Amino acid sequence: MTGGLAAAIVTRVERQPLDLSLLRGSLRAYQDFGARFILAQRRVIIGDEMGLGKTFQVIAAMTHLAAAEDATHFVVVCPASVTINWQREILQHSLLTPYLAHGEQRDQVLHDWASSSRSVLITTYETLRSLEWPPVQASMVTIDEAHYIKNPATKRTQACARLISASPYVALLSGTPMENRVDEFVELIRLVQPELLSSLDRPRLRLGPRAFRRAVAAVYLRRSQSDVLMELPERIDTDDWVHLGNDEMHAYRAAVEAGNWMAMRQAGFRGRSPEKLERLLDLCAEAGANGRKVVVFSYFLDVLERVCRELGPLAAGPITGAVPARRRQEVLDEFSSTDHLQVLVAQIQVGGIGLNIQSAAVVVLCEPQLKPSTEAQAIARVHRMGQIHRVEVHRLCAADSIDERIIALLVDKQRAFDDFAAHSALAAASSDATNPSRDALARQLIAAEQARLGI
Known part of the structure; x- marks a missing residue:
């Protein structure tokens, strides 16, 4: 049938x-x-x-x-x-x-x-x-x-x-x-x-x-x-794990103790020389040495602003929700056509939708996102029709932190999507896929981290 x-x-x-x-x-x-x-x-x-x-x-x-x-x-x-x-x-x-x-x-x-x-x-x-x-x-x-x-x-x-x-x-x-x-x-x-x-x-x-x-x-x-798209170039995904330094760990424990969900997710970019930031700068420098442009995505404005400060004149953006749509396209056009702009910095919930960024070949995600679709949409801005270079995707992850729990959550959600929506019967099993609301999810993850750290 x-x-x-x-x-x-x-x-x-x-x-x-x-x-x-x-x-x-x-x-x-x-x-x-x-x-x-x-x-x-x-x-x-x-x-x-x-x-x-x-x-x-x-x-x-x-x-x-x-x-x-x-x-x-x-x-x-x-x-x-x-x-x-x-x-x-x-x-x-x-x-x-x-x-x-x-x-x-x-x-x-x-x-x-x-x-x-x-x-x-x-x-x-x-x-x-x-x-x-x-x-x-x-x-x-x-x-x-x-x-x-x-x-x-x-x-x-x-x-x-x-x-x-x-x-x-x-x-x-x-x-x-x-x-x-x-x-x-x-x-x-x-x-x-x-x-x-x-x-x-x-x-x-x-x-x-x-x-x-x-x-x-x-x-x-x-x-x-x-x-x-058999001709679409190869895509290589890498989780870049770092350990939180003293400054970042202090900020992280304070955020967990306060039950501050957003601060927990940003702790990897706190302090004087956070390991996540150092890894990001290394990736950008390596890409630049090889003539490859980079797109950096983060959910958080503070993270984007710090990345822009550290990169200085090499950075275009940040593209955020406060930037009008026409101006976003102008920033992208300048980034794509200008050699001195090496890194496009964008808020993932904004730059991950509707922009075509085939001029870049490296994607850096500053933190794991709560939904696989958020990451997939951002990566697809670069790895899409018209891309001629191999695409590298780097997701920055902090060991012994909330990042580990979010990645486990992503795996579960991706499995549900693959079962029910990743294929259509026309173009060619699992039970109900249910998840708590975002606020409830945050409370659950915070409680788990507080228990793990003895707080």
Whole structure:
């Protein structure tokens, strides 16, 4: 039955016409299939691994609808950090006209978009909530980084749901549709094809990931880099372990005793000459000597600022949440085109989304993150289509610290994702994947460290 279901969908997708007369550029074979999948199935989740060109596949689907079905209006909802990227990609790869509705002129931009034809409105999750909607029906709605709308109780999700329900074609894009629990994935399916929910009840989930993937085959398409990009250069991942020095250990024990979760995670960069910082500077110096640029990611602003101070004129950034999207792109362009800027410094929750940084070949993560998807998205900014060099990834870890417990947590979460969401039945078992909330998780890890240190 599984094979029959997948085969029937494949046949439908392959027979789907695809008019590329309004598209600029050539689709790879898997991207061609992805665009046809969107058109044939109409309301889907594209879960391709980061770096495989989900944006290009959506643009191809939109251009077909404009050319072959006289569709006139399209909407893209995305984080603010990637609005500029969407605008650039649409201009570069299509004859459609992008309209960026974000900021003070958003109402006028919305009016201009509604009055035009073959036009794409690009807006953010937050702006969408304030727009007078809808002035016209969107032929296709795309939600980028769709894991942002996994919680049905939020106003962000509710605003997107209203938009999605009114459109005949919908594409939710996320390389990480399940970050913590399988229920998050189910919520995305509810948005696009709620009729599938009856096949995703708890008894069915207890049958394991294979049954789950069969049930969602009609709505979910995912390909990994190893599946389709045989020419992608090698990636080497290394955990660089250091011991906390006296200053760092003093700061760490004080943070554990105080139950200060954030201070515990930053302790490896405290003191006069912390070992993590020394290792980072060594990695940057080695990369520079070999003509390779570096991207440094951290969750913490204090860490980024210290890294920038130590690197001096070699550093570009930091790119943080306070930096407007257009300025982020300018910093990246300067980094990519200027020889003297050797290291791009970025906050991982900002620089890890929407930026293409193939000019670098070394990635340094200053601390382990709480979700595998956070690290994966950051690394995929560098290890993606267009990269011609081998990519080295270094994760800085402090022995005998909270870093060890977080890495163990990452392994468990990655296993859950691999079971339920890393593969789609169309593109080719475990029990319920459940995790506590972030605050509860922090309390558990703090308590474990306090017990280990006898505090």
